[in-house]
Amino acid sequence: MPEPQAISLEAKNPFELRVKLGNDVPEQTVREALATGDMGFVHSFTTGSTVDGPGVRVVAWTTGCMWRCRYCHNPDTWTLSNGMPVSVARAAEELGKYREGLKVMKGGFTLSGGDPLMQHRFAAKLLAAAKAMGIHTTIETNGYYGDKLSDAELNSIDLVMLGIKTWDPARHKALTGMDVAPTLAFARRLAVRRQPIWIRFVLVPGLTDDMDDLARTAEFAAGLGNVERVEVLPFHQMGRFKWERLGLAYTLEKVEAPTAEVVERACEVLRKAGLKAY
Ligand code: SF4
Numbered sequence: 001m002p003e004p005q006a007i008s009l010e011a012k013n014p015f016e017l018r019v020k021l022g023n024d025v026p027e028q029t030v031r032e033a034l035a036t037g038d039m040g041f042v043h044s045f046t047t048g049s050t051v052d053g054p055g056v057r058v059v060a061w062t063t064g065c066m067w068r069c070r071y072c073h074n075p076d077t078w079t080l081s082n083g084m085p086v087s088v089a090r091a092a093e094e095l096g097k098y099r100e101g102l103k104v105m106k107g108g109f110t111l112s113g114g115d116p117l118m119q120h121r122f123a124a125k126l127l128a129a130a131k132a133m134g135i136h137t138t139i140e141t142n143g144y145y146g147d148k149l150s151d152a153e154l155n156s157i158d159l160v161m162l163g164i165k166t167w168d169p170a171r172h173k174a175l176t177g178m179d180v181a182p183t184l185a186f187a188r189r190l191a192v193r194r195q196p197i198w199i200r201f202v203l204v205p206g207l208t209d210d211m212d213d214l215a216r217t218a219e220f221a222a223g224l225g226n227v228e229r230v231e232v233l234p235f236h237q238m239g240r241f242k243w244e245r246l247g248l249a250y251t252l253e254k255v256e257a258p259t260a261e262v263v264e265r266a267c268e269v270l271r272k273a274g275l276k277a278y
Pocket of ligand 1: 142
């Protein structure tokens with residue numbers, strides 16, 4: 001199956017709406033891609049990110065996510081076939097162009113999504129290719145499919161940016177549609193391996209701003225011993241247009257970004273548990 005060349009792999013930013021780029025890929029080819037990881041489905045590559053891991057990053061945004069977070073700002077990445085089919089060789093070649101620059105800028109490669117572990121074979125191969133080029137590797141994931149990576153494959157990952165949404169199981173289910181337990185199990189596995197984690201926590205007024213709930217998350221994270229920092233990400237409305245364009249029912253139109261005081265209060269809860277929080 002030839003890869004489409006008309007659409008650039010590189011997007012200006014992940015907020016670019018991209019849909020149906022992989023619609024023409026036959027079902028059998030999709031199945032083989034998922035099984036072998038020789039081909040993946042990618043929303044886009046972005047370069048020059050300073051918020052997706054240490055230093056300056058090249059980020060590959062894969063498609064496919066099994067969660068349905070009510071505040072997701074990239075719902076076009078939920079569907080695998082919205083991404084363009086890219087062979088692992090081409091993705092690695094693209095990455096190789098930035099190899100030296102990334103080293104100079106003390107940055108690296110981040111595999112994000114969607115959830116990149118929806119395509120765990122592709123993720124494992126691309127991260128191994130990056131590591132083999134001497135590039136610092138980060139994966140940004142909700143961790144639900146963390147058990148799909150072997151210990152040897154985890155060795156190709158220098159940093160895991162793990163999205164923890166909320167502690168309470170019922171609240172988590174209502175917010176994401178999925179259970180929180182696999183994410184926490186993945187965090188524990190990484191802790192046993194002493195593999196660094198940065199936690200990403202999206203602060204959404206009325207949904208995730210219960211400070212007692214956050215204190216439970218903080219206690220868990222601090223107890224792991226491998227959480228280097230927690231990033232508190234204030235909710236924003238930048239992804240709303242995607243929900244509307246995709247015909248999805250957006251439920252947060254009346255929710256405003258948290259105030260600086262509430263963000264600081266959340267950081268204090270995390271710091272009180274002994275974590276670095278920004
Ligand atoms: S896990 Fe990430 S990509 Fe998936 S729905 Fe939630 S915010 Fe969106």
